[in-house]
Amino acid sequence: MKILLVEDEVNIASFIERGLRESGHEVATAHDGAAGWDLIGKTHFQLLILDVIMPGINGLELCRRYRAAYGYASPVVMLTALGTTDDIVKGLEAGADDYVVKPFSFAELEARIQALSRRTKTGEPNPVLTCGDLVLEVDNHRAVRSGIPINLTVREYRLLEYLISNQGKALTRQSIIKQVWDKEADRNMNIVDVYINYLRTKIDKGFPTKLIHTVPGSGYRMEA
Amino acid sequence: MKILLVEDEVNIASFIERGLRESGHEVATAHDGAAGWDLIGKTHFQLLILDVIMPGINGLELCRRYRAAYGYASPVVMLTALGTTDDIVKGLEAGADDYVVKPFSFAELEARIQALSRRTKTGEPNPVLTCGDLVLEVDNHRAVRSGIPINLTVREYRLLEYLISNQGKALTRQSIIKQVWDKEADRNMNIVDVYINYLRTKIDKGFPTKLIHTVPGSGYRMEA
DNA sequence: TTTTTTATGTCATTTCATTGTCATCCATTG
DNA sequence: CAATGGATGACAATGAAATGACATAAAAAA
Numbered sequence: 001m002k003i004l005l006v007e008d009e010v011n012i013a014s015f016i017e018r019g020l021r022e023s024g025h026e027v028a029t030a031h032d033g034a035a036g037w038d039l040i041g042k043t044h045f046q047l048l049i050l051d052v053i054m055p056g057i058n059g060l061e062l063c064r065r066y067r068a069a070y071g072y073a074s075p076v077v078m079l080t081a082l083g084t085t086d087d088i089v090k091g092l093e094a095g096a097d098d099y100v101v102k103p104f105s106f107a108e109l110e111a112r113i114q115a116l117s118r119r120t121k122t123g124e125p126n127p128v129l130t131c132g133d134l135v136l137e138v139d140n141h142r143a144v145r146s147g148i149p150i151n152l153t154v155r156e157y158r159l160l161e162y163l164i165s166n167q168g169k170a171l172t173r174q175s176i177i178k179q180v181w182d183k184e185a186d187r188n189m190n191i192v193d194v195y196i197n198y199l200r201t202k203i204d205k206g207f208p209t210k211l212i213h214t215v216p217g218s219g220y221r222m223e224a
Numbered sequence: 225m226k227i228l229l230v231e232d233e234v235n236i237a238s239f240i241e242r243g244l245r246e247s248g249h250e251v252a253t254a255h256d257g258a259a260g261w262d263l264i265g266k267t268h269f270q271l272l273i274l275d276v277i278m279p280g281i282n283g284l285e286l287c288r289r290y291r292a293a294y295g296y297a298s299p300v301v302m303l304t305a306l307g308t309t310d311d312i313v314k315g316l317e318a319g320a321d322d323y324v325v326k327p328f329s330f331a332e333l334e335a336r337i338q339a340l341s342r343r344t345k346t347g348e349p350n351p352v353l354t355c356g357d358l359v360l361e362v363d364n365h366r367a368v369r370s371g372i373p374i375n376l377t378v379r380e381y382r383l384l385e386y387l388i389s390n391q392g393k394a395l396t397r398q399s400i401i402k403q404v405w406d407k408e409a410d411r412n413m414n415i416v417d418v419y420i421n422y423l424r425t426k427i428d429k430g431f432p433t434k435l436i437h438t439v440p441g442s443g444y445r446m447e448a
Numbered sequence: 449t450t451t452t453t454t455a456t457g458t459c460a461t462t463t464c465a466t467t468g469t470c471a472t473c474c475a476t477t478g
Numbered sequence: 479c480a481a482t483g484g485a486t487g488a489c490a491a492t493g494a495a496a497t498g499a500c501a502t503a504a505a506a507a508a
Contacts, residue, residue, distance in 0.1 A: 092335040098322065105309040111316035126393060140394045141442050153466055154441035190484085191468060197485060214484070216476080377455060415457060417495060424496095438495070440465075 001113075004045040005029045006036035006062065007079065008054045012102075016049070019106040033057025040066060041130050041224070045074055047113060052080035052091065060094040067095035068147035069133065075116040077109075129164045131211055132224030134203060136164055143203055150202050155180065159195050160203070163212065163222040172219040196220055225341060228269040229253045230260035230286065231303065232278045236326075240273070243330040257281025264290060269298055271337060276304035276315065284318040291319035299340040301333070355388050355435055356448030358427060367427060374426050379404065383419050384427070387436065387446040396443040420444055 003025050007013040013029055020027045028043065030036035033056045040048075048066065050059035057065075063076050075097040080087070091099045098112050129136040135144045141157040143150045152160060158180045163171065173192045177185040180195075196212060204210045213221045227249050231237040237253055244251045252267065254260035257280045264272075272290065274283035281289075287300050299321040304311065307325035315323045322336050354360070359368045365381045367374040376384060382404045387395065397416045401409040404419075420436060428434045437445045 089331050089335040092339045097339050105313075107313050108309045111313045114316065116321075139442075140392075140445060141439055155467070189468090190470090193484060194468075194486085200485095216483070379456070413458090414495080418457075418497085421496060440494070 001046045002026045002043070003028070003047045003049060003113075004036065004039055004043075005049045006031075006033065006054070006059065007049070007051040008032055009051070012051075016106070016109065019110070023110060033059070033062045036062055037065065040070075041132055044128070047074055047116065048076045049109075050076060050078055050096075052078055052087075060091060063091075063094045063096055065147075069135065069144065077112060077116070079104075129161065131164050131167050131222055132209065134164075134211055134224075136160060145203055145207065152202070155195060156199055156202070159192075160199055163199075163220065167222040167224075170215040170218050170221040176219065192220075225270045225337075226250045226267070227252070227271045227273060227337075228260065228263055228267075229273045230255075230257065230278070230283065231273070231275040232256055233275070236275075240330070240333065243334070247334060257283070257286045260286055261289065271298055271341065272300045273333075274300060274302055274320075276302055276306060276311075284315060287315075287318045287320055301336060301340070303328075355391050355446055356433065358388075358435055358448075360384060360388055369427055369431065376426070379419060380423055380426070383416075384423055387423075387444065391446040391448075394439040394442050394445040400443065416444075 003020055005013060005016055005020070005027055007016065007029070008031050010031065013031065017027050017029055028039055028045070030039055033054050036050070037057060039045075048063075050062055052059040059078055059080070063078070066076065076095060078091040078094075078096040078099045079102065080091075080099075081102045097116055100109055100112060126140060127138040129138065133146050136142075136157075137144065138161070141152055141154065143152055143160065159176065162176060162179050173189075174185040176192050177183060177189070181191070196214075200210075200212055204212055209224070211222055211224060213223060215221050227244055229237060229240055229244070229251055231240065231253070232255050234255065237255065241251050241253055252263055252269070254263055257278050260274070261281060263269075272287075274286055276283035283302055283304070287302070290300065300319060302315040302318075302320040302323045303326065304315070304323075305326045312323050321340055324333055324336060357370050360366075360381075361368065365376055365378070367376055367384065383400065386400060386403050397413075398409040400416050401407060401413070405415070420438075424434075424436055428436055433448070435446055435448060437447060439445050
């Protein structure tokens with residue numbers, strides 16, 4: 001199982017990591033909330049283990065963000081020294097599935113993971129492509145940015161799919177037309193520009209960071 | 225939600241029962257394991273809350289039996305004074321989904337129930353499928369939205385069932401025809417469109433939020 | 449049985465979102 | 479400053495989806 005562990009205390013993190021690896025899981029570790037959020041954007045994890053108290057984005061906040069952006073796709077286990085009822089309730093309300101209070105034994109964590117994964121959804125998750133906080137749902141022809149769903153037309157979808165699956169690379173208008181419009185490019189067509197514009201108003205407008213970048217003299221590039 | 229509570233201490237039992245009733249749940253209570261097992265045989269519960277320490281059949285044993293006989297259909301919460309790691313692990317291994325250590329506040333129990341029921345599969349013993357405030361009664365071939373009953377024809381029912389059990393995913397007209405009409409799709413049939421229209425007038429018309437969404441160029445998607 | 453009602457499916461029509469073109473506007477750069 | 483490439487708004491053509499009308503089939507009532 002692919003697990004994300006976000007824990008700022010290095011000793012505890014490596015202790016858990018070792019244990020999980022021994023149980024045959026694949027583990028990615030981040031030592032603060034921001035790094036964790038980054039990893040979430042890059043890979044799909046089947047389970048998230050989040051420490052509550054961390055510098056920057058804390059576990060509750062990270063959990064809320066995750067739920068907002070990805071729904072209840074994967075279970076979340078909260079990990080913390082706080083053990084009062086109120087804290088537990090807060091954690092569960094933030095969308096966590098379970099809550100383990102430190103100090104805990106690895107056996108307990110393992111048992112809870114087992115219990116959770118028994119319940120993990122049967123249906124496969126929608127295949128998605130991501131770029132930063134943008135998620136492109138392949139089957140639904142729909143994008144979700146920071147949890148906000150955005151409907152795309154067929155053409156917009158195909159363009160975004162091409163851009164996102166070549167993110168980081170600058171794509172020429174020629175190659176875009178070939179790929180998205182299935183025809184040869186011909187001078188004096190600004191159809192790509194127009195559709196880039198459509199996409200920008202849908203997925204970039206109103207967001208602080210832009211994902212679609214113009215590469216003057218060359219074409220366009222998608223990057224977080 | 226229909227909940228079974230098995231707890232031998234009468235005070236605690238009535239305390240929990242009262243709380244759950246106030247939260248709008250339907251509760252059946254048994255004061256020992258045998259009586260609990262009896263009730264399990266008679267009714268289907270969506271959640272089981274079991275005390276570990278009881279005369280006769282204890283909570284762990286009851287949970288094991290339940291899992292053996294009915295699988296992981298409904299979640300089980302263990303309730304006990306024992307709070308050591310070892311006890312918790314044993315409980316989870318017996319098939320429990322969660323473990324609450326006494327003394328606990330009702331708020332904690334409620335929060336854990338919430339967290340669990342988010343994940344409950346709408347499995348076989350549970351004869352309803354839901355999407356938002358829409359409930360599809362599998363046995364009756366009837367839908368209920370916001371408490372308003374809606375009669376469906378056979379074809380409408382099968383279509384809605386297919387949509388709802390694949391909610392969140394866009395379904396193509398092809399696959400819908402295959403599934404609902406048991407035949408191969410053939411161009412120039414708009415029968416799916418027509419029946420989607422019938423369904424919409426029955427379950428979406430007049431409601432502020434629509435459940436059936438068109439995915440242009442692709443098909444239809446059901447989502448709350 | 450016949451009659452009536454309901455369900456189902458086809459087809460034609462209407463509606464409306466999507467698509468692509470063009471003209472204009474804006475910014476950057478030599 | 480002009481020249482260039484890119485951004486954007488207006489608009490018309492297109493095509494997909496929604497809907498209405500109708501014919502047939504099945505079920506229910508008389």
